[in-house]
Amino acid sequence: MIERTEERHAEKMKKKQAAQNKIVAAKTVEKGLLIVHTGKGKGKTTAALGMVVRAIGHGQKVGVVQFVKGAMATGEKLVFDAFPDNVEFKPMGEGFTWDTQDRARDIAVAREAWEEVKRMIADPSYAMVLADELNIVLRYDYLPLNEVLEALRAKPAMTHVIVTGRNAPEALIEMADLVTEMTSIKHPFREQGVKAQAGIEF
Amino acid sequence: MIERTEERHAEKMKKKQAAQNKIVAAKTVEKGLLIVHTGKGKGKTTAALGMVVRAIGHGQKVGVVQFVKGAMATGEKLVFDAFPDNVEFKPMGEGFTWDTQDRARDIAVAREAWEEVKRMIADPSYAMVLADELNIVLRYDYLPLNEVLEALRAKPAMTHVIVTGRNAPEALIEMADLVTEMTSIKHPFREQGVKAQAGIEF
Structure with a gap:
């Protein structure tokens, strides 16, 4: 039996x-993918970081620009800094809009970060470019969407570009090859009053 | 103005x-979280890998057991192997059920991997334990769900445990602190015939 x-x-x-x-x-x-991680759930940035890890492991050159995170010593920074030949890691944000309270400065910071992303995308030596939380900046109209879409459209054929953040613009989703929505089923912040913890949120 | x-x-x-x-x-x-990444979209494993990166960056000890991936040289293996003091990385799978074609052997492999996870969870020196694709094994009834739930229920208070894989059992979702569903909005495999690529899928 x-x-x-x-x-x-x-x-x-x-x-x-x-x-x-x-x-x-x-x-x-085989092609470089335009990848979007959006939705209200957790995992948008971490899933991008996981892809960065894989690319590093395969000896690829990766550029990472964070539009919101800045001075904070994140776990990803400490690990990626161990691979200086593979990863160019640039946490260029200055925190949330309610922390800076300075719209003109937020726009200037977004512009500076975007110029870095543009430079990386235009350089075919980068196999992967991560624009972390770029959607947030687009949501606030801190960067012209058309300029962003144009740079993405012109990316080298084999470069993977990952854009994260909730509220991805429709036109970006339209253009993307791979789009995942992270949906929150349960979240311990709201439901249990659990605070941001090392290893999970940063 | x-x-x-x-x-x-x-x-x-x-x-x-x-x-x-x-x-x-x-x-x-502050508490160790039981985290579940499920759904049909991409990003379940990569989001867990991102959390592993963060935990490593903070000097925490992490255990990773992969239930499906095995011999394949993944990017994550190459990176995590650079942190031997922080990460114990065990790809213990032998591939998909249709590759092995041997149910008894699949069950034995699942059992062996699960014993490693149990050992890691029971040892409070691990800050984070990732049971990658455990849901797949549970879906096939290769492990008794009750035994898994019991071990998770008994985990040390500060240990984060991450379980990934589509079709997470209801009882596991019930017990979890943080559950994210990865929903596929666009997928280049199906839609464009794009194959699995280094940096993205492995």
């Missing part, structure tokens, strides 16, 4: 493998 | 900051 189950399983999996092989064989395209 | 806009902005942000400060002040709890 058990033997029959095992046999049936092997048979079924052989068929599934054949189907899978067919699917994989049909996927032949 | 511009000056008025700037002033209004500063005023509005001052109020927002006060509100934010109140929210932050109300969040005083």
